[in-house]
Amino acid sequence: MANITEKIERQITALEGKIDALSGNYLTNTWKRQREQQERDRKKEMYHSQIQVLQFLKQKSETDTLTLLEQNLTVAAFYEDMRCFSASKKYCKDNPYCKFQYPKPDDVRTKRLQKAGITDTDELAAAVECFDTLLQSAGVSPLQWGVIPPDPNAIRLRDMLYRAKMYQKGDIQFTPPELAKELVALAGVRKDSRVLEPEAGIGNIADAAKEVTDHVDCIERMTDFCEILKLKKHNVIGNDLLTAETAPIYDAVVMNPPFSEECEHIKRAFDFLRPGGSLVAVCSSSIQWKSTRKYEQFRDWLSEHTHSIDECGAKFEMTGVHTVVLVVDKAA
Secondary structure, eight states, X not given: OHHHHHXXXXXXXXXXXXXXXXXSOOOOXXXXXXXXXXXXXXXXXXXXXXXXXXXXXXXXXXXXXXXXXXXXXXXXXXXXXXXXXXXXXXXXXXOTTOOOOOOOTTSHHHHHHHHTTOOSHHHHHHHHHHHHXXXXXXXXOTTTTXXXXXXXXXXXXXXXXXXXXXXXXXXXXXXXXXXXXXXXXXXXXXXTOEEEESSOTTOHHHHHHHTTOSEEEEEOOOHHHHHHHHHTTOEEEESXXXXXXXXXXXXXXXXXXXXXXXXXXXXXXXXXXXXXXXXXXXXXXXXXXXXXXXXXXXXXXXXXXXXXXXXXXXXXXXXXXXXXXXXXXXXX
């Protein structure tokens, strides 16, 4: 089985390369680009599932326990055949006017089935059952391979997230997920921390905070974004930061404010911090140099608090604004 093990390792490496190629920083600011991104995401999900199966088969190959069907599943074309037969069998089961059948002799799939010892419809149906069981054993979720229908809320969330990206312009710029994780870490969020994300948008910062603590609240004014946050199971406590009743109860406020109103929003959000808490915000570099009265007053306010300003390495998809990361600590 050594040759099969090496073959599986090469396939896994190739699939990981395909996933990396599909995971680039693609623009999604047009409907056409949105559809292209959806297709990339679909392919990545399919490749991830196939890798899970191959890793399972690799373990079996190392103990010389692969069946004939499993040996043939290491061939990408046959794996795809069985994935399609599995979907077809389920469709025929749910539709009485459709009959699940063995492919015709001149079908290119027939030769691959015969090589796996599958010669008629009954044997194909049995092979599909074995294939479905194998997927479960490999840890591929039923949702990934279509045995159960997807959650309607998950579909709505997916579609709303794609549509939300079309809103990105001007003051609406979603925080890149990797940057969101860095901001949460910079705020010193711990398991018992209470965190607020004002102007939460689609909740990328709240998502990152939720990986550390369950105590995360959001404020968001746009109706569609509020629905996204609720579909993500985030707690939305208000729709307007500037008019929300302040309560200094949060250990950390992590935010990406609208750059045109960043001074007012940061100062207001600071009021939600408990003594000893930290505010971390992505800002325009204007807070360092702009000479308008608003920014001068903001710098005066900053000088009253312990703070730091560092370059922001992440790029926002729809803005050319030079950004920085501001950290302001509230005195204990």
